[in-house]
Amino acid sequence: MTGFGRAEGVFEGKKIAIDIKSLNSKSFDLNVKVPMRYKEKEFEIRKMLNDRIIRGKVDCYVSLENLQESNDVKINRTLIDSYMNELRSVAGDGPDFEYLKMAVRLPDAISTKQDELNEGEWKTIIEILLSALEKFEEFRKTEGNILHEELKRNLSNIEKSLDDVIPFEEVRLSSVKERYEKTLKEFENVDETRFYQEMAYYTEKLDISEEKVRLAQHLKYYSDVMNNENFNGKKLGFIAQEIGREINTLGSKANHAEIQKIVVMMKDDLEKIKEQTLNVL
Numbered sequence: 001m002t003g004f005g006r007a008e009g010v011f012e013g014k015k016i017a018i019d020i021k022s023l024n025s026k027s028f029d030l031n032v033k034v035p036m037r038y039k040e041k042e043f044e045i046r047k048m049l050n051d052r053i054i055r056g057k058v059d060c061y062v063s064l065e066n067l068q069e070s071n072d073v074k075i076n077r078t079l080i081d082s083y084m085n086e087l088r089s090v091a092g093d094g095p096d097f098e099y100l101k102m103a104v105r106l107p108d109a110i111s112t113k114q115d116e117l118n119e120g121e122w123k124t125i126i127e128i129l130l131s132a133l134e135k136f137e138e139f140r141k142t143e144g145n146i147l148h149e150e151l152k153r154n155l156s157n158i159e160k161s162l163d164d165v166i167p168f169e170e171v172r173l174s175s176v177k178e179r180y181e182k183t184l185k186e187f188e189n190v191d192e193t194r195f196y197q198e199m200a201y202y203t204e205k206l207d208i209s210e211e212k213v214r215l216a217q218h219l220k221y222y223s224d225v226m227n228n229e230n231f232n233g234k235k236l237g238f239i240a241q242e243i244g245r246e247i248n249t250l251g252s253k254a255n256h257a258e259i260q261k262i263v264v265m266m267k268d269d270l271e272k273i274k275e276q277t278l279n280v281l
Helices: 036-053 077-091 096-103 119-185 192-206 209-228 233-254 257-277
Strands: 003-011 014-023 028-033 056-066 073-075 110-112
Touching: 003 119, 014 036, 014 119, 028 036, 036 056, 036 119, 077 096, 119 209, 119 233, 119 257, 209 233, 233 257
Parallel strands: 028 056
Antiparallel strands: 003 014, 014 056, 073 110
């Protein structure tokens, strides 16, 4: 969701610049700041941004700079004279300059003339906004390609770690069996049938075959959604949660130091995936 785009243009001596930037957000959160001159068009600007950006915490700033000197200031001489006469009638005779300083501060003594926003200027603003949006989306695509490679690498790391578990599975169950058989020899009058039933039950509880299968399926599902679906950030987040559940269960059933180390590596890669997924639309 991270993005940035800037474009600018000139219309009849006015320099117009538009900046668009976005950060991660669970929804679409838009903040628009425009000069008072363009306030009437704020709703249309918002709609254009909403239609194109979809998701993220977005800030859009429209700035305006006059490149030409303009004589838009109007001094209302008649009103100022009237103010001065009224002040003189209240305060008595005094220096005209002092009355003038007070008069120019009173309402409507000095005003600025604003020309209305015309169709040509609004068309220029739209062109600048569309250009800024194109640059913004290009930035997002570049960031997305980098993010895609990072996610693929972390998914691959978890898949490799899952394969690394295999050599330790037989060793783990064999060591459990040997330990219990040794314990059996230390006691007399032990019901061996019951003993082996309990051991079979315990061994079944330690079996991680189902967790491995489900984890492999979730990893493939994540990869398929990432490669084939648009605007899939929320969906990828849900799949990442399922991946985490299987890794946690695998760790709790491992009962083997080397497998526990591998699980820690899986969790590390998964945390990176979760952080990266937050930046996916």
